[in-house]
Amino acid sequence: MGTPSAESARKPRADAVRNRERVLEAAKAVFSTGGPEASLEAVARHAGVGIGTLYRHFPTREALFEAVYRREVDHLAELAEQLKAEAGPTDALRRWLRSNVEFIATKKGMSAALALAAHKPSELTAYSFDRLTKAVGMLLDRAIAAGEIRADISPEDLLRTFVGICYMHDRPGWQSGVLRMVDVFVDGLQARGEAPPRG
Secondary structure, three states: OHHHHHHHHHHHHHHHHHHHHHHHHHHHHHHHHOOOOOOHHHHHHHHOOOHHHHHHHOOOHHHHHHHHHHHHHHHHHHHHHHHHHHOOHHHHHHHHHHHHHHHHHHHHHHHHHOOOOOOOOHHHHHHHHHHHHHHHHHHHHHHHHOOOEOOOOOHHHHHHHHHHHHHHOOOOOHHHHHHHHHHHHHHHHEOOOOOOOOO
16 A cells, blocks of 8 residues: 555646656747747647746746756757767767757747846856867867868857857848758868867
8 A cells, every 4th residue: 555655646747747848849949930829838838838837937037048058958969078089070060969959949939928138137147158169069079070161160169159050140031041051061171181289
């Protein structure tokens, strides 16, 4: 009899974790589209939960923004490790940057839908820039060591250029244009004979 009650005690926590993940996944999908339809109510509907459940996990719009943002940054850091193990150096770098387009779309959509400035909160921006710079730096160093990518670009330069490309495109369907430009950008980074040393 003790086992069922122990399971019952654990079940609400497991349900709560599942609901939280469903809300975060729904928020990513809804906010990445942007526009007036990207509301908290739409997130709750997409997740299949009541608005009360959403607010229990994320009492403010900013709390939801931060949770989605951190989750996406963590996923991108993990993806860099995964790509390092399973793809060639240049291909890994290209695939990682292309995955970042989805993150930027979500971030831009959240900022618009939640009426938040793209640069706030600053602590969150610093957290993401640090984690993403380390992730792309690992992939970049690997590609440079393989002689595939020129050695005179820093991870910070690469990331800032990529973000600039994303934010220069604001029209509907901008992601397809950015993905094309990412391919052009990575092609331009490839080593052509002797590359000058970084710095």
